[in-house]
Amino acid sequence: MKEINSVKIEFLSRSSNESFARSTMAAFAAQLDPTLDELGDIKTSVSEAVTNCIVHGYPDTLGKIQLRARIFPDNSIEITVRDWGRGIADIDAAREPMFTTGGEERSGMGFTIMESFMDKLRVRSSTGRGTTVTMTRRISPRAQLRAAK
Amino acid sequence: MTITSSCDGGALTLAFEGELDHHAAREAMLGIERDIERYLPRACVLDLARLSFMDSSGIAVILKAHRRMAELGGTASVVGAGKQPYKVLDAAGLRRLVKIETTV
Numbered sequence: 001m002k003e004i005n006s007v008k009i010e011f012l013s014r015s016s017n018e019s020f021a022r023s024t025m026a027a028f029a030a031q032l033d034p035t036l037d038e039l040g041d042i043k044t045s046v047s048e049a050v051t052n053c054i055v056h057g058y059p060d061t062l063g064k065i066q067l068r069a070r071i072f073p074d075n076s077i078e079i080t081v082r083d084w085g086r087g088i089a090d091i092d093a094a095r096e097p098m099f100t101t102g103g104e105e106r107s108g109m110g111f112t113i114m115e116s117f118m119d120k121l122r123v124r125s126s127t128g129r130g131t132t133v134t135m136t137r138r139i140s141p142r143a144q145l146r147a148a149k
Numbered sequence: 150m151t152i153t154s155s156c157d158g159g160a161l162t163l164a165f166e167g168e169l170d171h172h173a174a175r176e177a178m179l180g181i182e183r184d185i186e187r188y189l190p191r192a193c194v195l196d197l198a199r200l201s202f203m204d205s206s207g208i209a210v211i212l213k214a215h216r217r218m219a220e221l222g223g224t225a226s227v228v229g230a231g232k233q234p235y236k237v238l239d240a241a242g243l244r245r246l247v248k249i250e251t252t253v
């Protein structure tokens with residue numbers, strides 16, 4: 001499927017950029033005419049993925065985070081969050097609910113939340129080289145629904 | 150993010166306002182710990198009515214309050230959770246551990 005629109009942003013792994021990242025993605029997704037709930041799901045998932053880059057990807061350094069989004073004709077949005085940090089040794093284990101290497105300050109629910117809030121979640125990673133999380137969500141076509149009524 | 154605390158007859162209420170993400174979580178955790186040590190309440194009520202956004206970082210904050218209260222022989226609970234925070238709490242299965250009341 002050919003993309004209709006796309007955006008790419010790069011920023012440093014400062015925690016103050018978490019709200020910047022989710023708000024920016026929500027603003028870009030707005031062209032799909034999402035409901036407030038759908039927008040909330042996208043914001044939450046972006047927040048989870050970006051926080052993971054900051055907390056786990058770059059635990060004691062500042063590094064680059066890349067955020068990309070593409071919009072497709074079937075009213076879906078694909079969001080990719082990438083870092084060039086530590087990487088994940090065992091992706092299947094990491095995606096399990098409550099798995100965390102973050103200690104008391106983390107609950108190990110980030111991937112579980114992304115999985116339940118988005119339609120599709122793909123994780124690619126290699127230790128020492130970084131992690132790429134790609135998530136897709138189809139937005140219900142409200143305008144068409146209204147027109148049909 | 151701001152937290153306003155008030156204690157009334159053994160019940161400590163912590164009212165959250167703003168967005169609770171990783172950026173805000175550390176300070177929130179320290180504040181909650183401080184308040185619990187100060188008042189040693191029997192119940193700790195986390196009021197999320199004015200919380201507009203929360204992600205998994207907030208789960209850890211609530212779990213922290215839950216664990217600390219359990220150590221003191223008390224309970225922690227959540228009230229006023231709006232749609233987005235509630236959906237996150239629900240997806241994380243937090244209802245199995247903490248009593249949660251919503252506004253939705």
Ligand SMILES: Nc1ncnc2c1ncn2[C@@H]1O[C@H](COP(=O)(O)OP(=O)(O)OP(=O)(O)O)[C@@H](O)[C@H]1O
Nearest residue numbers: 052056057094100101106107108109110111131205
């Ligand atoms: N970008 C990343 N770089 C390196 N490791 C990661 C990355 N993302 C996730 N991980 C690993 O996967 C684990 C699970 O991630 P997940 O988001 O599910 O939970 P968490 O971040 O530990 O806790 P929570 O998201 O609930 O605060 C992490 O503890 C970490 O070990």
Ligand SMILES: [Mg+2]
Nearest residue numbers: 048052110111
């Ligand atoms: Mg996480």
